[in-house]
Amino acid sequence: MKYIIAVIKPFKLDEVREALTKVGVQGMTVTEVKGFGRQKGQSEIYRGAEYQVSFVPKVKLEIAAADDLAERVVETIREHAATGKIGDGKVFVLDAVQALRIRTGETGDAVL
Amino acid sequence: MLSLFRLQAAPLLFAAALLPDVAYAQSADVAAKLSAGNAAWILTSTALVLLMTLPGLALFYGGLVRAANVLSVLMHCFAIACLASVLWLVAGYSLAFADGGSAHDWIGGLGKAFLLGVGVDDLTGDIPESVYFMFQMTFAIITPALIAGAYVERIRFAHVLLFSGLWLLVVYAPVAHWVWGGGFLQQWGALDFAGGLVVHATAGTSALVFATMLGPRRGFPRELTPPHNPSLTMMGAAMLWVGWFGFNAGSALAANGSAGMAMLVTHLSAATASLVWVAIEWLKFGKPSLVGIVTGMVAGLATVTPASGFIGPIGGLAIGLAGGGVCYVAVGIIKTRLKIDDSLDVFAVHGVGGILGILMAAPFGDAALGGLGLKMSVGAQLGIQAAGALIVVAWSAIATAAIVVAARALVGLRVAPEEETEGLDLTQHGERSYTL
Numbered sequence: 419m420k421y422i423i424a425v426i427k428p429f430k431l432d433e434v435r436e437a438l439t440k441v442g443v444q445g446m447t448v449t450e451v452k453g454f455g456r457q458k459g460q461s462e463i464y465r466g467a468e469y470q471v472s473f474v475p476k477v478k479l480e481i482a483a484a485d486d487l488a489e490r491v492v493e494t495i496r497e498h499a500a501t502g503k504i505g506d507g508k509v510f511v512l513d514a515v516q517a518l519r520i521r522t523g524e525t526g527d528a529v530l
Numbered sequence: 531m532l533s534l535f536r537l538q539a540a541p542l543l544f545a546a547a548l549l550p551d552v553a554y555a556q557s558a559d560v561a562a563k564l565s566a567g568n569a570a571w572i573l574t575s576t577a578l579v580l581l582m583t584l585p586g587l588a589l590f591y592g593g594l595v596r597a598a599n600v601l602s603v604l605m606h607c608f609a610i611a612c613l614a615s616v617l618w619l620v621a622g623y624s625l626a627f628a629d630g631g632s633a634h635d636w637i638g639g640l641g642k643a644f645l646l647g648v649g650v651d652d653l654t655g656d657i658p659e660s661v662y663f664m665f666q667m668t669f670a671i672i673t674p675a676l677i678a679g680a681y682v683e684r685i686r687f688a689h690v691l692l693f694s695g696l697w698l699l700v701v702y703a704p705v706a707h708w709v710w711g712g713g714f715l716q717q718w719g720a721l722d723f724a725g726g727l728v729v730h731a732t733a734g735t736s737a738l739v740f741a742t743m744l745g746p747r748r749g750f751p752r753e754l755t756p757p758h759n760p761s762l763t764m765m766g767a768a769m770l771w772v773g774w775f776g777f778n779a780g781s782a783l784a785a786n787g788s789a790g791m792a793m794l795v796t797h798l799s800a801a802t803a804s805l806v807w808v809a810i811e812w813l814k815f816g817k818p819s820l821v822g823i824v825t826g827m828v829a830g831l832a833t834v835t836p837a838s839g840f841i842g843p844i845g846g847l848a849i850g851l852a853g854g855g856v857c858y859v860a861v862g863i864i865k866t867r868l869k870i871d872d873s874l875d876v877f878a879v880h881g882v883g884g885i886l887g888i889l890m891a892a893p894f895g896d897a898a899l900g901g902l903g904l905k906m907s908v909g910a911q912l913g914i915q916a917a918g919a920l921i922v923v924a925w926s927a928i929a930t931a932a933i934v935v936a937a938r939a940l941v942g943l944r945v946a947p948e949e950e951t952e953g954l955d956l957t958q959h960g961e962r963s964y965t966l
Contacts, residue, residue, distance in 0.1 A: 462756045463811075463815050463817070463819070464594075464756060464757055464819065464821050464822075465821060465822065465825055465861050465865075465875060466811070466814070466815075466858065466861055466862050466865075466866070467751065467861075467862075467865050467866060469754055469755070469756040470752060470753060471756065472753075
């Protein structure tokens with residue numbers, strides 16, 4: 419099982435969620451986050467003065483997927499979160515060592 | 531305020547015709563002089579001007595600071611309102627408006643401290659003195675509260691209280707006396723209808739001096755956090771606009787044409803300056819901002835304040851145009867060029883606007899430019915206006931510096947850097963605004 423962490427542009431969230439649902443993803447965790455990458459920050463102007471905002475708002479998706487689905491999940495995110503502009507975000511894939519459904523006590527791919 | 535004596539007769543007749551039964555309720559000799567209509571309007575105006583501070587100014591300022599400091603700003607405005615009210619009764623009103631004897635050119639006496647000797651039927655002009663006291667008190671509340679914009683996000687709360695209390699007695703009350711209480715500026719014929727000198731020049735100048743002595747917020751000017759909630763700022767600004775009708779139209783001290791025209795020019799100046807400010811922003815940065823349009827509104831209101839009882843509609847438009855443009859430039863000069871962290875631009879908007887309005891009252895008060903007429907030539911009036919502004923600015927600056935030094939010695943000035951980063955809400959007041 420893989421644990422996939424994706425940080426994407428907030429306005430792409432709905433599109434990515436729909437596409438992931440279609441390829442068979444049954445659940446995900448979404449968090450509003452802030453951070454910076456090569457995009458650095460951005461600036462806002464109030465009363466003519468420029469404020470540097472060093473952390474840009476993004477959305478973080480966390481998805482657990484069976485090994486055979488993981489690659490399609492990553493591809494789907496890539497396909498639907500991309501705008502081609504700087505700041506589109508990143509995807510990281512980790513090995514999930516254990517998974518447990520709290521209600522039933524099931525483990526492994528049955529949890530997904 | 532000046533028009534009180536000039537325009538007394540007409541509203542008396544007006545009120546007598548419309549409100550006979552109210553007048554009957556008073557004793558005979560009082561009924562002969564009291565104008566129920568005027569008293570009703572000034573009672574209403576008093577409520578409107580208090581609304582400007584609570585919650586108008588508090589929200590306007592509160593939205594512009596970090597989320598970790600919003601409560602401290604609301605607290606500053608609220609506490610200053612309470613403190614100024616008590617001090618106004620203790621001595622402020624008397625120093626501004628009581629007979630000063632041989633020192634009357636400079637300061638009122640203590641004959642009306644605690645309003646001793648002022649009865650329920652006593653009148654100021656043709657309204658109850660209690661109403662006049664309350665109306666003036668709301669001005670004494672908002673003026674030190676305006677200065678809060680200079681020191682937000684880094685000030686010790688004890689300093690806020692001590693400074694504001696001393697400032698009310700040492701700066702506000704004397705200047706109110708000079709301009710409205712029979713002091714030397716009033717004797718010279720200086721025009722300040724609703725407080726370009728008394729309110730905006732004093733608060734603006736003091737804000738600039740205070741901010742310079744206090745030093746900038748951590749991270750100024752490159753790494754500041756943007757305003758945390760411009761929605762609050764807009765709501766506060768809208769209340770300021772409505773409240774300003776009481777501020778300017780109430781300063782006619784009568785429910786008459788002077789009040790009506792003051793309301794009209796006040797509104798037009800606010801609308802015009804809002805458009806000017808946002809147009810400049812739009813052209814310069816490509817985006818018209820909410821914070822920009824409401825800041826323009828305050829600039830237009832502050833600028834028209836001293837002139838509002840002397841000008842016509844064209845003057846209102848012209849003052850709005852000038853107020854929006856000049857105050858916009860002033861913000862850039864103070865913050866960007868001089869690098870003074872007058873955090874919420876009190877000097878650039880109120881100080882510069884108030885002084886600009888004081889100067890513009892001369893030409894636009896003249897009948898040639900649609901004004902209601904001057905008692906002297908435009909040049910002579912302009913000279914008096916400029917001299918008045920210089921004197922008020924000088925006194926505000928010197929006295930503020932002295933008060934800050936004294937209050938700093940007694941209760942300190944600035945919070946520790948760690949407290950500043952954590953925010954004043956938690957470190958000074960033990961509360962937080964947004965618990966998630």
